[in-house]
Amino acid sequence: MLAADKLLLTSTIRKNATELKGKELALHKGNFDAVGTQAAVLAGFAVVMVVEFHMPEEAHFALQGIYYVFAVITLVANLRCVAMTTCITVMGTGLALRGPDGSMVRAVEGMYKQRAIVFRSFGAGIVSCCLSVAVIAWIKMDAIPAAICTGAIAWTLFSIAKYTNFYMEFFKFNEDEVVSLDDILGADLVNKEAIVKQLGVGSDTLVRLLGSLTQTRREHTPDTDV
Template structure:
């Protein structure tokens, strides 16, 4: 009798923990979606800036060079953010749903780890 109650209590605790992890996973997925959308918007501005600006000859060479260099760096960072956000939002929940036992925690910690490359702010539980 005690053994059955112990197993039932363990199963309930695991189920409650998985519900919390699911909420955390949904929060992180929504955060990645928002960051990817913002990066796409800024990347669109960078592409528009690079393709539609007219540079005259009276602007110093170093200013032209800095403008194109920083615009290109901005575009590359936006593309990197979009790719990371897309990969994590597709593969993280997929691993959590279809992975082996313990994959929910593995997906959560993997998504939190990748957050450092996409978002400059601290992750959950980091302040």
């Protein structure tokens, strides 16, 4: 009886811990989906910038070259971001749901660690897109309007960098204080002492409580004849 109660308790705790970890997995997946969607939109703009834009014949060759360089950087950076977010979400969720014991923790931690490189690629696409627009202003406009547009784009880039840094500092937290479920979801956890330590109650009390709940459930479950 005690062995069965212990196994049931362990399974219940690990099931609840897995559900909590699944919320974190869904959070990361939603974040990557949002970034990937925006990167796909910017990649579409970049294709139009490369293919559909008709370069004036009188445009300076240096400006033409700079424009196409930034346009291609916009395209490849955003396509790279789309590819990474797609692979991370597909493979990460697949590992979490179909992998061996402990795969949920591995998938969530792996997705968390990949955020920085994805955000850097997305940021590079935004910056290069703004610079492409600034070059277009000097190609299509006179000096004064082009200078005004360039100033507006420079202010936009400065504002993006400023508020990105502000938000990073504002939402920053200490990694050592993060709630971790690794000790519960670890493959080596099936001993009563570790469970009791996590719950902070006495071993005998816990087993008696679980036994009474199990007995009550059995008493209220009607027997059926086959």
